[in-house]
Amino acid sequence: xxxxxxxxxxxxxxxxxQNKKENNGIAKTEIKEHISxxxxxxxxxxxxxxxxxxxxxxxxxxxxxxxxxxxxxxxxIELCYKTSKIGHRIQDIDWGKYRNPKATDLxxxxxxxxxxxxxxxxxxxxKAPEHRVNKKSYPIFIKxxxxxxxxxxxxxxLPMLTEVQDSIGNWKQIERQFIYGCGTGLTEFYLPPNxxxxxxxxxxxxxxxxxxxxxxxxxxxxxxxxxxxxxxxx
Numbered sequence: 001x002x003x004x005x006x007x008x009x010x011x012x013x014x015x016x017x018q019n020k021k022e023n024n025g026i027a028k029t030e031i032k033e034h035i036s037x038x039x040x041x042x043x044x045x046x047x048x049x050x051x052x053x054x055x056x057x058x059x060x061x062x063x064x065x066x067x068x069x070x071x072x073x074x075x076x077i078e079l080c081y082k083t084s085k086i087g088h089r090i091q092d093i094d095w096g097k098y099r100n101p102k103a104t105d106l107x108x109x110x111x112x113x114x115x116x117x118x119x120x121x122x123x124x125x126x127k128a129p130e131h132r133v134n135k136k137s138y139p140i141f142i143k144x145x146x147x148x149x150x151x152x153x154x155x156x157x158l159p160m161l162t163e164v165q166d167s168i169g170n171w172k173q174i175e176r177q178f179i180y181g182c183g184t185g186l187t188e189f190y191l192p193p194n195x196x197x198x199x200x201x202x203x204x205x206x207x208x209x210x211x212x213x214x215x216x217x218x219x220x221x222x223x224x225x226x227x228x229x230x231x232x233x234x
Contacts, residue, residue, distance in 0.1 A: 063175035082130035100219035137200035206231035
């Protein structure tokens with residue numbers, strides 16, 4: 001009888017462990033779908049028809065993650081490639097009005113199912129008509145999932161860098177941070193709760209397969225996007 005009871009207990013333990021594994025798998029799937037689901041049926045569009053091409057990464061390339069949209073998440077969003085036309089800014093005299101994001105405040109998602117253009121170069125924003133740079137790019141969705149309005153960048157850029165994974169699994173920065181020579185007159189981007197900002201990650205050609213991600217850092221906290229597959233030339 002004692003032997004039979006032990007067998008029953010063992011079967012219950014094994015069944016419990018199996019259910020736990022299955023539940024964990026389902027949970028991970030649900031989390032992944034939950035992250036990408038808000039953007040799967042979203043339409044991004046612009047008013048330009050110039051051909052888009054793949055980009056080339058150079059080791060000393062300066063990063064540029066300018067917003068092409070900031071606002072509510074809607075079914076259809078028109079992108080703007082001239083950052084000076086995008087709102088959600090405060091003047092330098094009000095800097096510090098909104099806090100910097102904590103690690104859990106932002107969800108950053110690179111959507112590889114969509115291709116958009118690249119925003120105008122930083123020094124063109126105020127002197128040239130709006131156009132899209134002809135670099136194929138993935139949209140980067142940045143959602144404020146906190147209950148506070150957050151500071152997310154300044155001038156014409158968001159504080160992000162591209163990272164790639166090397167052959168032994170380490171992540172390394174492949175761009176140098178864009179730095180303004182002077183902060184006088186710069187405006188600050190802010191992002192209200194449950195709203196999104198959209199930026200662009202250039203798509204690159206190359207012979208070596210690797211993984212890409214973007215890193216957001218404003219203040220002391222670093223926030224990372226999902227990882228995507230890509231190619232690079234060493």
